[in-house]
Amino acid sequence: MIYLDNAATTPLLDEVLDEMLPYMKENYGNPSSIHKLGRQANNALDLARNRISKLINAQGKVVFTSGATEANNLALKGLAYAMRNKGNHIITGSVEHEAVIEPCRELERGGFKITYLAVDRNCVVDLNALERSIDEKTILVSIMFANNEVGTIQPVKEIAEIAHKHGVAFHTDAVQAVGKIPVDVKEIGIDMITLSAHKMYGPKGIGALCINNGLKIEPIMHGGGQENEIRSGTQNVAGIVGMGKAAEIAMQKIDMYSNNVKNLRDSLVTSVLKNIQHSKLNGHPTQRLPNNAHFTFLGINGEDLIIKLDETGIAASTGSACSVQKQKASHVLKAMGFSHEEITGSLRLTLGIQNTKQEIEQTIANLNKVVHELREFSPYKFKYALNQ
Ligand SMILES: *Cc1c(COP(=O)(O)O)cnc(C)c1O
Numbered sequence: 001m002i003y004l005d006n007a008a009t010t011p012l013l014d015e016v017l018d019e020m021l022p023y024m025k026e027n028y029g030n031p032s033s034i035h036k037l038g039r040q041a042n043n044a045l046d047l048a049r050n051r052i053s054k055l056i057n058a059q060g061k062v063v064f065t066s067g068a069t070e071a072n073n074l075a076l077k078g079l080a081y082a083m084r085n086k087g088n089h090i091i092t093g094s095v096e097h098e099a100v101i102e103p104c105r106e107l108e109r110g111g112f113k114i115t116y117l118a119v120d121r122n123c124v125v126d127l128n129a130l131e132r133s134i135d136e137k138t139i140l141v142s143i144m145f146a147n148n149e150v151g152t153i154q155p156v157k158e159i160a161e162i163a164h165k166h167g168v169a170f171h172t173d174a175v176q177a178v179g180k181i182p183v184d185v186k187e188i189g190i191d192m193i194t195l196s197a198h199k200m201y202g203p204k205g206i207g208a209l210c211i212n213n214g215l216k217i218e219p220i221m222h223g224g225g226q227e228n229e230i231r232s233g234t235q236n237v238a239g240i241v242g243m244g245k246a247a248e249i250a251m252q253k254i255d256m257y258s259n260n261v262k263n264l265r266d267s268l269v270t271s272v273l274k275n276i277q278h279s280k281l282n283g284h285p286t287q288r289l290p291n292n293a294h295f296t297f298l299g300i301n302g303e304d305l306i307i308k309l310d311e312t313g314i315a316a317s318t319g320s321a322c323s324v325q326k327q328k329a330s331h332v333l334k335a336m337g338f339s340h341e342e343i344t345g346s347l348r349l350t351l352g353i354q355n356t357k358q359e360i361e362q363t364i365a366n367l368n369k370v371v372h373e374l375r376e377f378s379p380y381k382f383k384y385a386l387n388q
Pocket of ligand 1 (some may be wrong): 007008066067068069070097099144147148173175176196197199205206207
């Protein structure tokens with residue numbers, strides 16, 4: 001199988017699993033226990049925290065959660081509840097992952113006011129609109145680092161500067177960026193950052209929210225007071241160890257992404273646009289993740305395309321995993337101003353460090369064949385099939 005859905009999840013690396021296994025077997029201590037077995041587990045958590053902090057140059061607390069969804073909920077609700085006396089207004093983007101949009105909707109039901117910033121056709125957030133939306137009640141700006149569907153990288157440094165100029169904290173969901181492009185929390189000025197292990201060759205079910213010292217948030221999970229009183233519950237030690245190892249080796253992977261992976265992606269994009277009529281690349285042409293190729297093929301249905309590609313041994317996606325199950329049009333492509341036809345014909349191919357040149361060549365050939373076959377049966381046949 002040719003796996004081109006690395007934005008949905010990445011395979012677990014052997015060296016990551018090897019470090020995890022002892023913590024599922026002989027090193028079973030509870031990190032809160034005082035005895036030796038407990039201290040061993042707690043030391044393993046500290047090592048993981050250090051490796052993650054180093055990867056993103058973060059100085060503050062690393063709070064482990066069950067994944068990025070929980071980390072985003074914690075960032076948004078935790079800060080909103082801690083600052084409700086100062087203000088009730090949060091600014092986010094219209095193209096955020098559901099794990100940001102839905103907690104914002106929940107906060108709206110609880111009386112908070114949320115601004116969802118518009119984006120342009122390349123999916124870039126409108127900085128003027130950001131500046132205009134900030135008022136004296138604004139307590140947080142939350143904008144993703146890079147989009148999970150079309151791969152556009154947001155101008156996070158400018159966003160952080162605008163937020164800070166008005167004394168507002170900045171949170172970013174950096175799940176798709178960390179481990180693929182350099183992310184420097186200090187240099188950019190990020191106050192809270194969300195990570196997920198399974199998008200960077202670590203295990204599923206573990207993530208983190210890194211919080212700058214000085215920023216206070218309220219817990220959303222109450223109990224034994226683990227994770228600095230911010231996230232109660234006995235830690236997923238093996239998962240955390242795996243996330244730490246994945247973070248440690250991510251440094252070298254970033255080099256692979258900016259060379260091998262990016263070159264393969266570029267060759268894929270170039271030949272698709274050249275060989276398949278009425279196709280186009282979506283997302284920002286240059287400010288985009290090195291592994292993301294998101295296309296529209298007019299006149300066909302992206303879900304039919306995925307099924308056909310699957311039959312030829314290629315794993316692809318239309319966009320976010322969540323929107324496929326709900327069978328609803330992508331809110332990201334809608335916000336980018338795409339027509340119904342453009343949204344319907346969309347396909348996301350996301351590469352990983354494991355993909356080879358032969359795999360990409362095979363993908364180009366299969367895609368060509370399958371798109372032409374589907375257009376033969378398309379109601380738009382006469383519009384698009386003739387000049388192929
Ligand atoms: C995958 C993803 C999430 C959700 O991560 P989980 O760890 O699976 O909860 C959140 N945000 C973005 C941008 C993602 O790509």
